[in-house]
Amino acid sequence: MSGLPGCAHTPQLPAPEPPATAESCRRCDETGQHPVQLRKCLVCGQVGCCDSSPSRHATAHFEETGHPVMRSYEPGESWRWCYVDRRLV
Numbered sequence: 001m002s003g004l005p006g007c008a009h010t011p012q013l014p015a016p017e018p019p020a021t022a023e024s025c026r027r028c029d030e031t032g033q034h035p036v037q038l039r040k041c042l043v044c045g046q047v048g049c050c051d052s053s054p055s056r057h058a059t060a061h062f063e064e065t066g067h068p069v070m071r072s073y074e075p076g077e078s079w080r081w082c083y084v085d086r087r088l089v
Contacts, residue, residue, distance in 0.1 A: 007082050007089045009068040018045035020073065025049040027057045037074060039081075043067035059083070 018041075025035035025048050035049035039058035044067060048058035058070055062083040069089065071080040082089045 007085045007087065009082050009084060010080070010089050013042045013069060017042050017071075020047050021045045022047045025053070025057050027055065027060075028053065031055070037072070039070045040073040041065075041067045042069045042071055042080065047073055 020040050021044070022029075025033075025038060028035040028049050033049075033053070033055060035057070036053040037050040038047055039050050040047050041058075041061055044065070046061050046065075046067075048061050048070075049055065051059055061067065062070070068084045069080055069082050071078060080089045081087070
């Protein structure tokens with residue numbers, strides 16, 4: 001997999017991408033929150049809710065682990081976001 005110019009993180013991702021750890025945001029499930037738009041970490045497969053959710057668990061996962069790239073985990077979407085470079089990749 002090759003990265004776009006300006007993002008050195010995509011070539012470092014595992015291939016194939018890791019399986020999802022859950023079908024929804026487990027942290028939202030544990031606290032009784034409704035996740036808004038799911039995101040999947042492309043380093044470890046952790047599924048979290050997006051920044052439109054009150055707890056922003058996908059961003060929290062990046063902040064806790066440093067795993068830089070996630071992708072949308074919504075049906076029909078495949079875009080990716082690099083938290084470090086703050087851009088779509």
